[in-house]
Amino acid sequence: MAYRSDSDNFLVYPGDPDFESVLGSILPFDWREEAWKSCGDYCFVADSESGLLRTATPAETREYLEGGEYEERLASIGDEM
Numbered sequence: 001m002a003y004r005s006d007s008d009n010f011l012v013y014p015g016d017p018d019f020e021s022v023l024g025s026i027l028p029f030d031w032r033e034e035a036w037k038s039c040g041d042y043c044f045v046a047d048s049e050s051g052l053l054r055t056a057t058p059a060e061t062r063e064y065l066e067g068g069e070y071e072e073r074l075a076s077i078g079d080e081m
């Protein structure tokens with residue numbers, strides 16, 4: 001990890017052991033709007049290519065899990081189902 005000496009901020013680059021965990025903790029910028037539109041019936045799923053989280057409705061989550069994107073994400077991070 002590359003730390004800045006003048007503050008508590010830090011940069012994490014691809015290849016760093018903490019990169020995936022930091023990437024997976026950044027909420028989508030529009031999550032509050034999506035939560036409002038869906039009356040709180042939403043979740044976050046990780047994009048199979050970028051790893052960034054996005055909001056998803058229950059139907060979108062089911063498609064994510066059953067349509068193969070979840071398996072693609074697991075393969076991209078070296079995990080298995």
